Amino acid sequence: xxxxxxxxxxxxxxxxxxxxxxxxxxxxxxxxxxxxxxxxxxxxxxxxxxxxxxxxxxxxxxxxxxxxxxxxxxxxxxxxxxxxxxxxxxxxxxxxxxxxxxxxxxxxxxxxxxxxxxxxxxxxxxxxxxxxxxxxx
Amino acid sequence: xxxxxxxxxxxxxxxxxxxxxxxxxxxxxxxxxxxxxxxxxxxxxxxxxxxxxxxxxxxxxxxxxxxxxxxxxxxxxxxxxxxxxxxxxxxxxxxxxxxxxxxxxxxxxxxxxxxxxxxxxxxxxxxxxxxxxxxxxxxxxxxxxxxxxxxxxxxxxxxxxxxxxxxxxxxxxxxxxxxxxxxxxxxxxxxxxxxxxxxxxxxxxxxxxxxxxxxxxxxxxxxxxxxxxxxxxxxxxxxxxxxxxxxxxxxxxxxxxxxxxxxxxxxxxxxxxxxxxxxxxxxxxxxxxxxxxxxxxxxxxxxxxxxxxxxxxxxxxxxxxxxxxxxxxxxxxxxxxxxxxxxxxxxxxxxxxxxxxxxxxxxxxxxxxxxxxxxxxxxxxxxxxxxxxxxxxxxxxxxxxxxxxxxxxxxxxxxxxxxxxxxxxxxxxxxxxxxxxxxxxxxxxxxxxxxxx
Numbered sequence: 001x002x003x004x005x006x007x008x009x010x011x012x013x014x015x016x017x018x019x020x021x022x023x024x025x026x027x028x029x030x031x032x033x034x035x036x037x038x039x040x041x042x043x044x045x046x047x048x049x050x051x052x053x054x055x056x057x058x059x060x061x062x063x064x065x066x067x068x069x070x071x072x073x074x075x076x077x078x079x080x081x082x083x084x085x086x087x088x089x090x091x092x093x094x095x096x097x098x099x100x101x102x103x104x105x106x107x108x109x110x111x112x113x114x115x116x117x118x119x120x121x122x123x124x125x126x127x128x129x130x131x132x133x134x135x136x137x
Numbered sequence: 138x139x140x141x142x143x144x145x146x147x148x149x150x151x152x153x154x155x156x157x158x159x160x161x162x163x164x165x166x167x168x169x170x171x172x173x174x175x176x177x178x179x180x181x182x183x184x185x186x187x188x189x190x191x192x193x194x195x196x197x198x199x200x201x202x203x204x205x206x207x208x209x210x211x212x213x214x215x216x217x218x219x220x221x222x223x224x225x226x227x228x229x230x231x232x233x234x235x236x237x238x239x240x241x242x243x244x245x246x247x248x249x250x251x252x253x254x255x256x257x258x259x260x261x262x263x264x265x266x267x268x269x270x271x272x273x274x275x276x277x278x279x280x281x282x283x284x285x286x287x288x289x290x291x292x293x294x295x296x297x298x299x300x301x302x303x304x305x306x307x308x309x310x311x312x313x314x315x316x317x318x319x320x321x322x323x324x325x326x327x328x329x330x331x332x333x334x335x336x337x338x339x340x341x342x343x344x345x346x347x348x349x350x351x352x353x354x355x356x357x358x359x360x361x362x363x364x365x366x367x368x369x370x371x372x373x374x375x376x377x378x379x380x381x382x383x384x385x386x387x388x389x390x391x392x393x394x395x396x397x398x399x400x401x402x403x404x405x406x407x408x409x410x411x412x413x414x415x416x417x418x419x420x421x422x423x424x425x426x427x428x429x430x431x432x433x434x435x436x437x438x439x440x441x442x443x444x445x446x447x448x449x450x451x452x453x454x455x456x457x458x459x460x461x462x463x464x465x466x467x468x469x470x471x472x473x474x475x476x477x478x479x480x481x482x483x484x485x486x487x488x489x490x491x492x493x494x495x496x497x498x499x500x501x502x503x504x505x506x507x508x509x510x511x512x513x514x515x516x517x518x519x520x521x522x523x524x525x526x527x528x529x530x531x532x533x534x535x536x537x538x539x540x541x542x543x544x545x546x547x548x549x550x551x552x553x554x555x556x557x558x559x560x561x562x563x564x565x566x567x568x569x570x571x572x573x574x575x576x577x578x579x580x581x582x583x584x585x586x587x588x589x590x
Contacts, residue, residue: 029473029474029476030420030422030424030425030473030474030476031422032474033422033424033473033474033475033476033477034422034423034424034476034477036477037423037476037477037480037481038423040477040481044423054368054369054370054371054390055365055368057340057371057390058321058322058340058341058371085232086229086232087227087229087232089232090227090232090234131171131192132194132219133172133190133192133194133196133219134162134163134172134580135161135162135172135174135188135190135196135216135219135582136196136216136219137163
């Protein structure tokens with residue numbers, strides 16, 4: 001209720017708070033920031049701690065390389081998660097993002113497509129060769 | 138109030154003067170995501186320092202023995218071992234990637250010649266054994282030095298192998314893999330003082346494991362509501378008490394901390410103690426809950442106190458008093474007037490860690506612009522220091538930094554608007570016995586030591 005008052009009559013609020021300026025001085029910046037945010041995103045829900053907000057946090061996991069424009073959705077606790085339809089979709093998206101081919105196991109192994117049953121050695125690795133950490137360099 | 142530092146106060150006999158010691162990592166501007174350090178942890182003796190990164194790798198540094206012939210390498214940390222702890226996985230059922238980023242490393246107390254540590258990513262915890270090999274057997278009876286089997290008919294005499302010294306080889310091998318116990322992302326692991334069990338916590342649940350048993354764990358806290366629409370808070374961190382093997386704490390996104398006693402019931406959904414600082418309801422804003430979310434909780438070495446880190450402050454709590462903290466230290470109060478932009482760039486969700494000094498007399502936590510803050514609990518003084526390559530001359534003293542909020546900026550001060558929010562110090566560690574600190578600045582690891590008193 002007090003928040004609603006603030007939005008309508010910010011000047012009045014400031015007047016009332018002069019009684020206890022010591023304490024409120026620390027709070028006014030926060031309220032001012034809140035007003036700024038509401039001005040930018042008027043559809044933002046009152047309470048950020050709602051279940052939608054937390055649900056986004058629970059689902060975060062994928063490297064947020066795809067960023068969506070800030071829409072009416074409540075803000076998550078980090079990058080928006082990207083769900084993939086299946087592993088093929090995921091691999092395509094990764095390949096596109098990194099702008100390079102999936103690592104192949106070698107020139108002759110490229111011929112392994114439908115001719116015979118592939119062995120684990122023939123399959124491309126999910127990740128290219130693992131580099132030693134630069135901290136150990 | 139902002140950046141109130143030690144500048145101007147005469148240095149006391151017990152004042153620590155931090156000096157640059159070492160920096161590890163690449164200098165290049167272009168930081169590969171895999172190189173971002175995600176956890177730093179000293180072992181129980183402080184001789185070993187482990188780091189984990191987003192690429193799933195662990196690098197362990199070992200402190201050099203102080204050597205009279207090389208006095209300048211006073212307790213330097215050099216690479217001891219490095220290995221790939223976790224690899225990226227794909228959850229085919231949920232079509233989600235499981236990051237290989239190491240969220241936490243916790244050392245086990247040393248019980249024999251080998252060292253053990255637990256490392257975890259979002260879903261799987263692994264127990265790693267790090268052992269040294271400095272001898273090699275030579276003169277086998279049945280095989281040659283290069284390993285080829287000798288022709289049995291040519292063997293006419295018995296030869297007993299003898300042990301010969303060899304160059305030190307440090308091997309890391311995974312001894313246990315604790316998997317498939319967490320639906321949500323693991324944020325904490327903590328080894329119990331009984332040295333037999335440990336806990337792992339995700340957003341909604343905490344599990345208790347035995348170090349020897351990988352195929353089952355006990356669920357000791359379950360915060361998942363029957364209806365997910367009713368979800369109001371998540372678990373953000375958890376830790377076992379350093380001495381009482383039945384006690385642990387877990388912190389929440391709502392700024393509360395619960396202490397649980399495993400003797401009272403098998404499922405510790407109901408807490409034994411509830412730590413929350415009452416909030417003035419009239420001061421509540423949109424940001425209140427977000428900035429009250431506790432990003433880290435740590436018991437003091439004494440076991441008497443615990444420390445919680447929320448977005449703007451660090452609070453020290455006496456375990457005997459739940460109503461309010463005994464100390465509150467402002468980390469970067471000047472950010473309160475920047476919350477709107479910090480929300481927009483997601484920085485408001487950054488999870489800063491905090492740590493105690495070995496004697497519990499001081500606490501440390503990170504901030505932005507590669508600044509980190511130290512609070513001396515005895516003298517009540519605090520200081521802001523910076524981890525940067527510019528201050529990286531050997532044994533160069535670190536100069537206290539100051540952030541100014543007003544229009545009048547003094548020389549050497551930095552204004553709030555000039556702070557680099559991409560340079561965040563989330564992970565710091567303090568040597569358990571001495572005055573050595575490790576500070577992770579994105580992809581670089583800084584080690585600072587105090588000048589010999």
